[in-house]
Amino acid sequence: MSRTVIIGANHAGIAAANTLLDNYPDQEVVLVDRNTNLSYLGCGTALWVGRQIEDYHGLFYTKKEDFEAKGAKIYMETSVNDIDYAGKKVHCHPLTGGDDFTLEYDHLLLTTGSTPISPNVPGRDLDGIHFLKLFQDGQDVDKEMSKPEVQTVAVIGAGYIGVEVAEAAKRRGKKVLVFDAAPTCLANYYDPEFSSMMEENLKEHDLELHFGKLVSEYKGDANGRVNQVVTKEGETYDVDLVINAIGFRPNNDLGKDHLDLFANGAYKVDRHQVTSDPAVYAAGDCATIYSNALDGDTYIALASNAVRSGIVAGHNIGGTALEAIGVQGSNGISIFGLNLVSTGLSVESAAKFGVDVAYTDFEDLQKPAFMKVNDKVKIRIVYEKSSRRVVGAQLASKADVSMAIHMFSLAIQEHVTIDKLSLLDIFFLPHFNQPYNYITMAALGAK
Ligand SMILES: Cc1cc2nc3c(=O)[nH]c(=O)nc-3n(C[C@H](O)[C@H](O)[C@H](O)COP(=O)(O)OP(=O)(O)OC[C@H]3O[C@@H](n4cnc5c(N)ncnc54)[C@H](O)[C@@H]3O)c2cc1C
Ligand SMILES: NC(=O)C1=CN([C@@H]2O[C@H](COP(=O)(O)OP(=O)(O)OC[C@H]3O[C@@H](n4cnc5c(N)ncnc54)[C@H](O)[C@@H]3O)[C@@H](O)[C@H]2O)C=CC1
Numbered sequence: 001m002s003r004t005v006i007i008g009a010n011h012a013g014i015a016a017a018n019t020l021l022d023n024y025p026d027q028e029v030v031l032v033d034r035n036t037n038l039s040y041l042g043c044g045t046a047l048w049v050g051r052q053i054e055d056y057h058g059l060f061y062t063k064k065e066d067f068e069a070k071g072a073k074i075y076m077e078t079s080v081n082d083i084d085y086a087g088k089k090v091h092c093h094p095l096t097g098g099d100d101f102t103l104e105y106d107h108l109l110l111t112t113g114s115t116p117i118s119p120n121v122p123g124r125d126l127d128g129i130h131f132l133k134l135f136q137d138g139q140d141v142d143k144e145m146s147k148p149e150v151q152t153v154a155v156i157g158a159g160y161i162g163v164e165v166a167e168a169a170k171r172r173g174k175k176v177l178v179f180d181a182a183p184t185c186l187a188n189y190y191d192p193e194f195s196s197m198m199e200e201n202l203k204e205h206d207l208e209l210h211f212g213k214l215v216s217e218y219k220g221d222a223n224g225r226v227n228q229v230v231t232k233e234g235e236t237y238d239v240d241l242v243i244n245a246i247g248f249r250p251n252n253d254l255g256k257d258h259l260d261l262f263a264n265g266a267y268k269v270d271r272h273q274v275t276s277d278p279a280v281y282a283a284g285d286c287a288t289i290y291s292n293a294l295d296g297d298t299y300i301a302l303a304s305n306a307v308r309s310g311i312v313a314g315h316n317i318g319g320t321a322l323e324a325i326g327v328q329g330s331n332g333i334s335i336f337g338l339n340l341v342s343t344g345l346s347v348e349s350a351a352k353f354g355v356d357v358a359y360t361d362f363e364d365l366q367k368p369a370f371m372k373v374n375d376k377v378k379i380r381i382v383y384e385k386s387s388r389r390v391v392g393a394q395l396a397s398k399a400d401v402s403m404a405i406h407m408f409s410l411a412i413q414e415h416v417t418i419d420k421l422s423l424l425d426i427f428f429l430p431h432f433n434q435p436y437n438y439i440t441m442a443a444l445g446a447k
Helices: 011-023 042-049 064-069 135-146 160-171 192-204 303-318 347-352 404-413 418-422 438-444
Strands: 002-007 027-032 073-075 078-084 089-094 101-104 107-110 114-116 152-156 175-180 208-211 215-220 226-231 236-238 241-244 248-250 280-282 289-291 296-298 331-335 338-344 357-365 376-384 390-397
Touching (some): 002 011, 011 027, 011 303, 042 135, 135 241, 152 160, 160 175, 160 331, 192 208, 192 331, 192 338, 192 376, 192 390, 226 241, 280 303, 338 404, 347 357, 347 390, 357 438, 376 418, 376 438, 390 404, 418 438
Parallel strands (some): 002 027, 027 073, 107 280, 152 241
Antiparallel strands (some): 078 089, 089 101, 215 226, 338 390
């Protein structure tokens, strides 16, 4: 028997554990996690807090007993505080009492995930300031929103969590102020032509937007409860609740002094999820991931990547050499009925990474004009100038056109050129698209 100790029993750790337990009977699997719960789908927090779904019960997809039934050992509410890499030993501390204990390993998998970044400003520890990462954070924010005295909610960061929780707060009848240092929302994922559609959508739903504004201080009342947000420009806003959502940083405490790190502190892994220590693997939000758009390593914190990289780690630890195929960072958001999806690089992110790109846009009704239920679709395809390979795509519509982004994801992965896309066989049916469909039309428009 070969023993693998997995630290972190959430999406990446779970995927790796299941891969090992389901495919490799010679493997002994031990999971350790400091939290009380596992497999919480954070994507459901805004839906539950915003009362679009009834409650949180469906947001967990596995439990401790499922692993025990497969023969694994799982320690919840147990923190790993220290690892002896030379001796291959993990030192564990039960958080609910009992003695510390040590686990020996043949392979170690770090799936310790990420932590929300806290704005480094005065007043950041006042009561009434929350993050939205764990299930417990969702419970805290939900409780806050149920208080009648909480009328005005400030959301700091208009990325994916910020925009989703801003919608949720509005649905709970709050006045909502959204701040972002960038000049628009969702700037990490979309070009301004697309993010401006979300901006309009938020304004139409009466959200107060403060983009291009950096929060410089939180002020509190006599009881230490936040009651004001102050910007760098000296503007002051009265608030009853603050939700910080300015991004994640990898949880690298256990390996930062031993393993090679990426620029943001993530564990550097190869295409087999192996770190710079051959006995140590890493996957999910604590590790790098290979980007096919960049042809290099990057950092993208997504559950989809965590699951896939966990599976790859599981197979490699189990003894099947499996190379990760890389990712495109495909993502999507749906707010007050407006759907935005993207994959790979936007024009703006390509410039940031030094990739010289061109793009082609197209906008039309999704279906022929004779179809009654019909919405506009806007599409942008981004391609590298020199090679003409597709490196990104963005789509926006009130219709659900989200599945189209998966094709672009594959195109980026397989280095398909824009010219190949322009004559791709795309079916036509009035229920779904036009004879001159938006993908073909956009691709044909490429210079
Ligand atoms: C509100 C919200 C909405 C999201 N929506 C989406 C979405 O729609 N789509 C999407 O793809 N992604 C989404 N994400 C991102 C996604 O949740 C993360 O990318 C994903 O959780 C990463 O999984 P992970 O297993 O790598 O790490 P994590 O989920 O961070 O889990 C790490 C685990 O390690 C444990 N741990 C860490 N250190 C220790 C230690 N020292 N000892 C013991 N245990 C430890 C933690 O307790 C935790 O359980 C969302 C995130 C949030 C917060
Ligand atoms: N639909 C999805 O796929 C979802 C994915 N996630 C993932 O979870 C991770 C964390 O999400 P977010 O925290 O929303 O990160 P994010 O990266 O999506 O957005 C962070 C936002 O904060 C802004 N910002 C950064 N520093 C700031 C500062 N000091 N003041 C004001 N604004 C500042 C940035 O401009 C950016 O718009 C991301 O990787 C995200 O992709 C989260 C929710 C939903």
